[in-house]
Amino acid sequence: MSFFTNTDSGIILNRFSQDMNIIDSHVPTAIGGIFHSIASIMWDTALVCYGSYYMAACIPVLAAVVYCVQLFYLRTSRQLRLLDLELRSPLFTHFNEMKDGLATIRAFGWQESFYQKFIQALDASQRPYYLLYMIQQWLGLCLSLLVAAVAIILVAFATQFRSQTSDSAIGIALVNVIGLSTTLANLIRQWTNLETSIGSIARLKQLEASVKPESSTGQADEPPTDWPSAGAVTYENVSAAYDETAAIVLHNVNLSISPGEKIGVCGRTGSGKSTLISLLFRIIPVRSGAVKIDGQDIATISHDSVRGAIIAIPQSPYILSGSVRFNLAPDAASDDSSGTGHAMITDDEVITSLKTVGLWPIIERHGGLRVPIADVGLSQGQKQLLCLARAILRKDTSRLLVLDEISSSVDRHTDELMQSIIATEFEKHTVISVAHRLSSLKGCDRVIVMDEGRIVEQGVPDALLQKEDGWWKRLWDAQV
Numbered sequence: 001m002s003f004f005t006n007t008d009s010g011i012i013l014n015r016f017s018q019d020m021n022i023i024d025s026h027v028p029t030a031i032g033g034i035f036h037s038i039a040s041i042m043w044d045t046a047l048v049c050y051g052s053y054y055m056a057a058c059i060p061v062l063a064a065v066v067y068c069v070q071l072f073y074l075r076t077s078r079q080l081r082l083l084d085l086e087l088r089s090p091l092f093t094h095f096n097e098m099k100d101g102l103a104t105i106r107a108f109g110w111q112e113s114f115y116q117k118f119i120q121a122l123d124a125s126q127r128p129y130y131l132l133y134m135i136q137q138w139l140g141l142c143l144s145l146l147v148a149a150v151a152i153i154l155v156a157f158a159t160q161f162r163s164q165t166s167d168s169a170i171g172i173a174l175v176n177v178i179g180l181s182t183t184l185a186n187l188i189r190q191w192t193n194l195e196t197s198i199g200s201i202a203r204l205k206q207l208e209a210s211v212k213p214e215s216s217t218g219q220a221d222e223p224p225t226d227w228p229s230a231g232a233v234t235y236e237n238v239s240a241a242y243d244e245t246a247a248i249v250l251h252n253v254n255l256s257i258s259p260g261e262k263i264g265v266c267g268r269t270g271s272g273k274s275t276l277i278s279l280l281f282r283i284i285p286v287r288s289g290a291v292k293i294d295g296q297d298i299a300t301i302s303h304d305s306v307r308g309a310i311i312a313i314p315q316s317p318y319i320l321s322g323s324v325r326f327n328l329a330p331d332a333a334s335d336d337s338s339g340t341g342h343a344m345i346t347d348d349e350v351i352t353s354l355k356t357v358g359l360w361p362i363i364e365r366h367g368g369l370r371v372p373i374a375d376v377g378l379s380q381g382q383k384q385l386l387c388l389a390r391a392i393l394r395k396d397t398s399r400l401l402v403l404d405e406i407s408s409s410v411d412r413h414t415d416e417l418m419q420s421i422i423a424t425e426f427e428k429h430t431v432i433s434v435a436h437r438l439s440s441l442k443g444c445d446r447v448i449v450m451d452e453g454r455i456v457e458q459g460v461p462d463a464l465l466q467k468e469d470g471w472w473k474r475l476w477d478a479q480v
């Protein structure tokens with residue numbers, strides 16, 4: 001969780017696109033290229049020496065000069081290559097942000113400043129690339145001059161010591177000298193490529209070492225197969241923070257929810273409602289205390305099992321690309337099979353759930369369950385209803401339903417419809433729902449008011465309304 005909060009999306013994208021790509025495609029070609037160049041150089045020098053034996057004496061000098069040139073070139077190009085790769089991250093981040101916030105940028109007329117920022121990031125990311133190109137040209141020039149010197153020495157030897165060699169041998173030597181500078185430049189370039197590719201490997205290794213996978217944070221006991229059979233939730237003196245070093249955002253929360261109880265959670269923005277719910281899914285760890293479901297401390301259960309045991313509908317509807325059916329039952333049988341997948345959700349069940357939420361007429365009009373969801377063109381509220389239908393299909397798999405502000409983007413009428421569907425479909429389930437619109441919590445058995453990470457009031461909504469100067473009453477009065 002803290003990794004995603006603290007790391008730019010561009011850096012993650014860079015690691016998983018560019019670095020992976022470099023390792024997959026550049027490393028093998030660079031290694032192959034290096035061996036090829038070394039073999040060519042050995043062959044070329046042998047033929048040059050054959051043209052004039054005295055040339056053999058020049059080889060160590062030549063090797064020393066090449067060594068010095070590459071020392072200088074490698075050091076510079078290594079840094080430039082790293083800059084080149086690193087400076088793409090801000091570009092990716094900026095591009096991602098622009099893509100996500102396009103509507104906001106247009107609405108506030110920020111196009112020009114975002115465009116300028118984008119151009120700056122683009123320029124910055126291109127600069128090392130051009131500098132790299134320039135030092136490559138410099139390398140080419142150095143090596144060409146070197147080879148020109150070799151050619152002159154060769155010709156000098158050939159003309160001064162005519163008895164030492166034959167015309168044909170000199171011819172072969174001269175032809176090979178011409179190719180030598182390209183081969184030398186290739187060798188050094190391939191070597192740099194290999195070095196930078198190894199930089200990518202190092203970055204990925206560092207990512208792997210520094211980002212701990214979630215599952216390693218707790219020992220994983222497998223819960224009983226029917227867990228959670230009742231759906232009781234208890235928070236025992238729970239304090240929590242978003243990572244080990246961050247400030248505590250939830251302070252000593254004690255809460256006991258009995259099986260089948262309908263709980264509403266409300267409170268001002270930033271009061272800790274979503275944090276309270278994140279704890280239930282082990283998205284953030286508890287600092288102290290324990291969260292238990294049916295008496296079982298969830299810290300001792302694997303993340304997957306905990307999450308699999310709860311039905312959740314998040315604030316923003318999550319729609320997958322694919323057919324309507326796939327969206328409702330992604331883990332069930334795929335579209336073209338006849339409902340024989342492990343989850344065994346039949347078309348009839350899917351249709352029934354869609355009828356319950358009132359979406360079936362629209363979907364039927366567009367061609368039924370097999371049409372791509374994008375073709376149906378659902379509004380934000382309708383997408384939320386689709387998520388509700390998805391939850392209804394899973395209702396037998398768990399006794400616990402968690403809703404985080406599901407009605408924030410629907411009108412009052414749809415909100416009431418959703419509340420009544422939840423009340424009938426999830427009658428026996430424990431339901432924890434977070435809402436800003438207090439009227440949608442009126443039907444709850446108990447409401448919990450949070451403020452600054454603490455539970456400041458709880459009770460039956462109607463009774464709390466009688467309490468003058470209570471938290472619930474104040475929030476209620478502010479909304480009506």
Ligand SMILES: Nc1ncnc2c1ncn2[C@@H]1O[C@H](COP(=O)(O)OP(=O)(O)OP(=O)(O)O)[C@@H](O)[C@H]1O
Binds near residue numbers: 005246267271272274
């Ligand atoms: N990803 C995060 N990293 C660090 N701190 C966070 C993060 N998300 C929330 N917080 C902090 O936790 C506190 C509680 O936030 P939380 O999201 O639980 O509030 P909320 O009651 O759900 O608010 P809202 O009604 O706006 O959804 C806030 O003070 C916030 O600063």
Ligand SMILES: [Mg+2]
Binds near residue numbers: 274
């Ligand atoms: Mg929230």
